[in-house]
Amino acid sequence: MPLSVAVAGASGYAGGELLRLLAGHPEFEIRTVTAHSNAGQKLGAVQPHLRSLASLDLVDTTPETLAGHDVVFLALPHGASGAITEQLGDEALVVDCGADHRLASEADWAAFYGGDFFGAWAYGVPELPIGGARKQRELLVGARRIAAPGCNASTVALSLAPGIAAGVILPTDIVSVLAVGPSGAGKALKTNLLAAEILGSANPYAVGGTHRHIPEIQQALRWAGAAEPTISFTPVIVPMSRGILATSTAVLAPGVTAAEVRAAWEAAYAGEPFVELLPEGHFPRTADVLGANTALLGLAVDEAAGRVVVLAAVDNLVKGTAGAAIQSANIALGLPERAGLATNGVAP
Structure with missing residues (x-):
């Protein structure tokens, strides 16, 4: 049975790229897409390139609409996801493509972003060397909260x-x-x-x-x-x-x-x-x-x-954001790391 997925911020560029990649993922099923000002519209009205998902309805971004899914991807502006994630249960894997959970230093957050500080999650760059022969990948295995990187x-x-x-x-x-x-x-x-x-x-x-x-x-x-x-x-x-x-x-x-x-x-x-x-x-x-x-x-x-x-x-939008988020989710869930992701580019 496929894993149920919700994507918050589905009308933006990062959200649209998440959906493009998730649409071809063999283990995920997109069930809920949310937005703010575009809520109430069909996804196809704001992401017309996503033909296979065009009939999905954009709903309001609330903890209630995101609850009950196996995986939740957040593609929201900085400062918007922290309050929502605090209200999501531990059952779902949550991957934040925004900045709210990237920094471990509260002083750095205050100096460069400001507002409430929500703490750091596992950092979604699997290949990053972290000393010795270790990679960030090993810290993503089994994670339930992941911060996708800034591109x-x-x-x-x-x-x-x-x-x-x-x-x-x-x-x-x-x-x-x-x-x-x-x-x-x-x-x-x-x-x-x-x-x-x-x-x-x-x-x-x-x-x-x-x-x-x-x-x-x-x-x-x-x-x-x-x-x-x-x-x-x-x-x-x-x-x-x-x-x-x-x-x-x-x-x-x-x-x-x-x-x-x-x-x-x-x-x-x-x-x-x-x-x-x-x-x-x-x-x-x-x-x-x-x-x-x-x-x-x-x-x-x-x-x-x-x-x-x-x-x-x-x-x-791919390796810099949505692709890194999905790659990290694959690792956390024990799925093949390459699932749903391409190494070949588009030319010309």
């Missing part, structure tokens, strides 16, 4: 954690610059995300250490072994609907060779179905991961600058 945060963490864990890069003076598609900012109408504002332009935002994913990145790097990681993080909106290309550089540890650097990343992601280190001299494009739960990494050592350079490409 920018997981992209940068996956880029750098192998080097931190192996001691081949220094955890201070890290610099990450990301080209990101505007779908990562959600579906709400915002002037700076209008087509007239972004087409033909690259637009930096949250400059100077203000982006909310910074403490999440630092938290992940601490898990990998960094004592006090510091990072300069600058995202730039570019005119592509989805995708992230993150360029991260870190200082090469004294005496470490380029071969040792590559060996660290190769060892970290050997056998991983959804994170792949490209051959030497090859670097990823966002076009190659669209629609896929795949993170592609390219690696180089800048000998003159004494820095390691990592480029990572992901689809922010």
